[in-house]
Structure formats: structure tokens, C-alpha cells
Amino acid sequence: DSGVTQTPKHLITATGQRVTLRCSPRSGDLSVYWYQQSLDQGLQFLIHYYNGEERAKGNILERFSAQQFPDLHSELNLSSLELGDSALYFCASSVSGGAYEQYFGPGTRLTVT
Amino acid sequence: AQKITQTQPGMFVQEKEAVTLDCTYDTSDPSYGLFWYKQPSSGEMIFLIYQGSYDQQNATEGRYSLNFQKARKSANLVISASQLGDSAMYFCAMEGAGSYQLTFGKGTKLSVIP
Numbered sequence: 001d002s003g004v005t006q007t008p009k010h011l012i013t014a015t016g017q018r019v020t021l022r023c024s025p026r027s028g029d030l031s032v033y034w035y036q037q038s039l040d041q042g043l044q045f046l047i048h049y050y051n052g053e054e055r056a057k058g059n060i061l062e063r064f065s066a067q068q069f070p071d072l073h074s075e076l077n078l079s080s081l082e083l084g085d086s087a088l089y090f091c092a093s094s095v096s097g098g099a100y101e102q103y104f105g106p107g108t109r110l111t112v113t
Numbered sequence: 114a115q116k117i118t119q120t121q122p123g124m125f126v127q128e129k130e131a132v133t134l135d136c137t138y139d140t141s142d143p144s145y146g147l148f149w150y151k152q153p154s155s156g157e158m159i160f161l162i163y164q165g166s167y168d169q170q171n172a173t174e175g176r177y178s179l180n181f182q183k184a185r186k187s188a189n190l191v192i193s194a195s196q197l198g199d200s201a202m203y204f205c206a207m208e209g210a211g212s213y214q215l216t217f218g219k220g221t222k223l224s225v226i227p
Contacts, residue, residue: 002157031213033213033214033215035215042218042219042220043206044217045215045216048213048214055213056212056213056214058214088156090158092158102160102215104150104159104160105157106157107156107157109156
């Protein structure tokens with residue numbers, strides 16, 4: 001158990017809908033990262049937040065947005081969902097920055113029908 | 114831009130044998146980190162081993178070792194004495210200097226045969 005929690009574990013929704021994925025980092029970790037794992041694109045970095053501020057953006061679609069709250073939990077919002085958004089979404093956390101310290105959550109499996 | 118290439122989609126190894134999973138990378142950063150992660154069928158990402166670009170010695174963690182050849186831009190994972198529980202997807206990843214984000218390869222599916 002990495003100490004990073006993600007909810008829900010599974011999510012099934014229809015095209016055009018909006019969903020929110022939640023991540024709670026390890027206690028004391030200030031950084032949260034979101035990654036998407038899909039069959040065709042593999043594992044891709046989406047976005048990084050540090051202590052509430054956006055630090056870096058990767059291959060994140062405009063239909064997707066994220067934020068990190070004062071209690072350091074983070075939410076990834078996915079809107080106007082398409083079939084191709086079906087994927088496993090991981091959250092990772094670290095104390096400050098540095099991939100060496102990143103601990104991954106169990107992931108949220110999103111299925112868009 | 115950084116790129117990780119894993120050329121072996123799938124590998125088989127006999128239990129108790131050693132296996133090498135290949136990883137080559139491309140980056141213009143003078144400083145970077147290289148990682149291997151294991152993803153069992155349950156889906157979680159498990160950190161295995163890390164190698165910094167300036168580390169003089171190859172990293173080792175228990176049965177895992179990283180064969181780092183900087184001039185060839187390769188960072189192969191060696192698993193010694195394979196166990197049935199080693200059957201999983203293995204991902205090579207890289208972090209560029211100060212980027213704090215991981216770039217992953219496509220992965221290699223390792224199957225350990227009893």
C-alpha cells in the first residue's frame with residue numbers, strides 16, 4: 001500500500017458525460033501528479049500540482065482539468081467524455097518534486113460506453 | 114523531448130533463471146533519472162529501481178539490477194532468479210532534469226514459466 005488513495009476504483013459512464021476522479025496523497029506529500037494509461041497511448045503524464053499550484057502540463061486535453069485543494073487532495077475533471085477516454089487514471093504523490101519519490105495510487109479505471 | 118523505447122512486447126523466462134528487459138532512451142538533458150516500474154495484473158504501479166545519469170555504479174535492489182550504459186543510452190533491467198510472482202508488465206521511465214514528470218515506454222510483458 002503506497003498510502004495514496006484514489007476514488008472511485010471503477011467508473012462506468014456514457015459518452016458526453018462529466019466525471020470527477022479524486023486523489024488523496026500520502027500524508028505530508030505536497031505534489032500530486034496525474035497519469036493516464038490507455039491501450040493505444042500507453043502511460044502518459046497529464047498534469048502536476050505542487051501545494052495547490054499547477055507546475056507542469058503534459059498531454060492533457062482541454063476537456064480535462066484538475067485542481068489541488070488546500071487540504072492537498074486533488075481532483076481530475078473529465079468532461080464531454082468520448083470512447084477514447086476509457087483508460088486507467090493514476091495519481092501519484094511526492095513530498096516535493098522528483099520522480100524518485102513518486103508513489104502511485106491504485107488507479108481509477110474509467111469506462112466510457 | 115524525451116523518448117523511451119522498449120523493443121520487447123513480451124518475454125518468457127523459466128523460473129529461477131535470470132532475464133534482461135531492454136530499454137533505450139533519448140534525451141538532450143545532461144541530467145536525468147531512469148526508472149523501472151512493475152505493473153501486475155491487479156493494475157498498481159510498483160517502483161522497482163532508480164538510476165541517476167551521474168551515478169557511477171549500476172543500481173541494484175535485491176534481485177533487480179539496472180545495467181546502465183550511458184554512451185549507448187540504454188538502461189536494461191536484469192531480474193535474477195525469476196519467480197512466478199514476477200509475471201507482470203514492466204515499464205521503463207525517464208525524468209528529465211527538474212521536470213518531475215515521468216515519460217514511460219510501452220512496456221514489456223514478462224511471463225515466468227514454472
